[in-house]
Amino acid sequence: MKDTDTLTFEEASRTVQDIDIRYRLLDHPDDQEDLAPARDAAWDSYSKARLNLLKPGVITTDEDLAKMEDLHNQVKAAAETQDLIVAAIRVAAFLARLAIRA
Amino acid sequence: MFNVKFRYLNLINMMILLMVTGCAGKAQCLKVAVGQFETESLAAIQAIDDMHKKELATETFSSVEKTYLFVENVLKSSRSADQNRIEHWLNPYKPGVTEKTQAEWIAFIDELKNQYVKFASIYNDIERASFTGRELVPKGIQYIENLIAQIAYFAKSVDEHPPKLLNRRGALIAELEKLRMKIEEKIAKADRNKIKSINKLSGIERSKAIANLSPRLHAVRKKWLTSLADANERQAIAQWQERWLALVAEEDELKRKTVEQCIKAVTIGLEIRKKMKEYNQISLEDISEALNRVLVLAGTVTGENYSRLQAQADKVFKDIKNDPVWQNATDLALREVNKAIKAREKAAQPESDASTGQ
Numbered sequence: 486m487k488d489t490d491t492l493t494f495e496e497a498s499r500t501v502q503d504i505d506i507r508y509r510l511l512d513h514p515d516d517q518e519d520l521a522p523a524r525d526a527a528w529d530s531y532s533k534a535r536l537n538l539l540k541p542g543v544i545t546t547d548e549d550l551a552k553m554e555d556l557h558n559q560v561k562a563a564a565e566t567q568d569l570i571v572a573a574i575r576v577a578a579f580l581a582r583l584a585i586r587a
Numbered sequence: 588m589f590n591v592k593f594r595y596l597n598l599i600n601m602m603i604l605l606m607v608t609g610c611a612g613k614a615q616c617l618k619v620a621v622g623q624f625e626t627e628s629l630a631a632i633q634a635i636d637d638m639h640k641k642e643l644a645t646e647t648f649s650s651v652e653k654t655y656l657f658v659e660n661v662l663k664s665s666r667s668a669d670q671n672r673i674e675h676w677l678n679p680y681k682p683g684v685t686e687k688t689q690a691e692w693i694a695f696i697d698e699l700k701n702q703y704v705k706f707a708s709i710y711n712d713i714e715r716a717s718f719t720g721r722e723l724v725p726k727g728i729q730y731i732e733n734l735i736a737q738i739a740y741f742a743k744s745v746d747e748h749p750p751k752l753l754n755r756r757g758a759l760i761a762e763l764e765k766l767r768m769k770i771e772e773k774i775a776k777a778d779r780n781k782i783k784s785i786n787k788l789s790g791i792e793r794s795k796a797i798a799n800l801s802p803r804l805h806a807v808r809k810k811w812l813t814s815l816a817d818a819n820e821r822q823a824i825a826q827w828q829e830r831w832l833a834l835v836a837e838e839d840e841l842k843r844k845t846v847e848q849c850i851k852a853v854t855i856g857l858e859i860r861k862k863m864k865e866y867n868q869i870s871l872e873d874i875s876e877a878l879n880r881v882l883v884l885a886g887t888v889t890g891e892n893y894s895r896l897q898a899q900a901d902k903v904f905k906d907i908k909n910d911p912v913w914q915n916a917t918d919l920a921l922r923e924v925n926k927a928i929k930a931r932e933k934a935a936q937p938e939s940d941a942s943t944g945q
Contacts, residue, residue: 494748505757509680510764514660518675525683528643531753532684535639536692538748542740543695545702545733553730556723557709563720564712570719 490537497534501527614717617724617866618710620859624731625707627852629700631738634848636696638750638841645680646758653677682754699737706730724866731863735856742849749842755834763827770820 487495504520504527511517648656660676661668668676709727713720 491748498751498753501753502757502760505753506760506764509757509761512663514664514676514679515666517679518664518666518672521675521679521683525685528682529685529688532639532643532688532692535642535748536688536695538744539635539741540695542737542744543699544737545730549730549733550702550705553705553709553727556726557705557711560709560716560720560723561712563723564715567716567719 490534490541494531494534494538497527497531501531611714611717613866614710614713614721617859617862618713620855620862621707621710624852624855624859625703627848627855628703628734628738631741631845631848631852632696632699632703634845635741635745638745638845639692641752641841642750643682643684643754644752645678645682645754680754680758702737703734706734721867725863728860728863731856731860735853735860738849738852738856742846742853745842745845745849750838750845752834752838752841759827759831759834763824766820766823766827 504524508517508520508524511520656679657676660679664672664676666672706727709730710724713724716723
């Protein structure tokens, strides 16, 4: 069974097609101008329907984004700690080499 | 003795440095792979955005055609010129999507892109935190799972609801209808001439002519339709068919490209997720091999014909569906679908009540 979004999309697609052909077959600009609001509304519904088809697929929340930011900060802090450790080891290694030579 | 202690200290320092730099190789591979996932995911989102823009795009007019259209509209219209009308005379075929709907679409695309950029940014400093931050790597799995499920969902949605270049379809169909109407006018004129010649007859001859004409009118009209189309009109119809087939092929290509890019991002994401899960057990060789696979995967999905691509997409969807780890993400997606449907039904309820006067 088709869901509501699919049915809405298919209906919007049909409506745009029908009204657009009718609009283009009107030779007079005034007649086209009279039909333009209905045509515009059909296009608007079509664009919304495409968006509504995709939107339910988005499952990442604002809370997830905040947690990602937090995890990024943890990695950053770990990087700073590691920088310090590496620097300390290098200093220690340098001092040890000096002591060995002496 | 003192010197020996320092030698040991130096050795320990070297071992720690080796461990740290060993981890750095793994972390570097992970960062490159995550960066590749970000690139392909952003390309997939861009492909969806481009696809929708093309759906709304009008046919292209040369500057000569645009000027001709404007002059015709100005001369034919019986209404006075104002800013809106001039815009209408200039662009009569532009689809009128409201600013609000356009803004919703842009916000949707921007928000999606932000999610993938944010995920990749988690691992920006992972090389420098290769040793101290190694336990943090698997913590990103839950986020990449959702992000992969999203792109897979979009691929499925585009596959099931392929893009249609409706504006250009409308232009072509209207063109064919106008051509047919022109030929129909010729038939009507021929009809009138025939009736005139029948009216000139009298008595039995006239009755015979009318009897002969009426039952076979439909068939005769059809025959005229064919016979009255001149060489130019026939050529125009043949050219129209070519343009129609080219348009349908363009739509198929647009769908193929969009789905292909989504599947590429999903496939790479799945590979990275697998390695993130085993990150602390695997060696540098394992992860660099995985990185290689990621880079190869990015190339192999490209250029597939659609049936092969669809088979690949089906396999990815099946893997996601069957893996219990994914159950949460897919369930969540389904729950969101149901929630959205219910919310829309609820919103539509008062309107229908109002319209029925309840």
